[in-house]
Amino acid sequence: MSGSLRDQLLKQGLVNKKQVQQAQKADKRKARDNRKSEKVGEEVAVDEARLQAQQAREQKKLRDREANLKREEQRKEKELVAQVKQIIERNAIQPAGEIDYNFVVAGKIKKIGVDAMQQKALSGGRLAIVELADRFVLIPVGAADKIAQRLPETILSQSDNNQEEPDPDDPYADFQIPDDLMW
Incomplete structure (x- = not known):
């Protein structure tokens, strides 16, 4: 209740001082609770924003790590190709x-x-x-x-120089295939 309305109701005798005081306390309590709920709402929003920011940082770290692994893999592949080319050129x-x-x-x-x-x-x-x-x-x-x-x-x-042992049940084991067969 607003101040002037309370005064009018008090003058007319519809409410007593005790009821006016209880109403004022209730108004203060409601106002305080509203402020608390607003603060809690703001804190929840801030916590959510922090959580989202942290998740975004973690995702960025993961993407960066994957990109670094990919670049490292490509670098190693190029290095292997260069080594092979050098071995071939020398020999x-x-x-x-x-x-x-x-x-x-x-x-x-x-x-x-x-x-x-x-x-x-x-x-x-x-x-x-x-x-x-x-x-x-x-x-x-x-x-x-x-x-x-x-x-x-x-x-x-x-050519693979390693001769495997012939299968004992192979009917063609006695017939050797020449290595220098022309085709």
């Missing part, structure tokens, strides 16, 4: 000869001209074939092993 043997040596790359038959000694080395697993600057070159098996540790898909052709 490259240019194929020279009239004998066609056939090998398969991505499901297609490719051929390279080699001499008899290179052909025996390729068949025996002492040389491997790799591609360098859109041409095929030969490299020794030691260099091929180093490359296989880094990027095995770089080696296009390498």
Whole structure:
């Protein structure tokens, strides 16, 4: 109740002083409760804003971490490619000869001209074939092993010298397949 209305009701005798005081206390209590609820509402809004800001920071850290991992992975990949290229350049043997040596790359038959000694080395697993600057070159098996540790898909052709034990039930075990078979 407002002050003038209370005075009028008190003069007319509709309310007594005790009721007016109780009404004033109730008004003060309501006002205080309203202020508290506004403060609580503001605190809740501030807490929510802090929480959202913290979540945004955590998400940004996560995205940054993922981006850093991706950049690191790309850097390592470039480093491996550079190492492989350097190994190939240092150990490259240019194929020279009239004998066609056939090998398969991505499901297609490719051929390279080699001499008899290179052909025996390729068949025996002492040389491997790799591609360098859109041409095929030969490299020794030691260099091929180093490359296989880094990027095995770089080696296009390498004979496996390791003979597996033949199956005792194999009816063709007595017939050996020559390594230098021409096709």
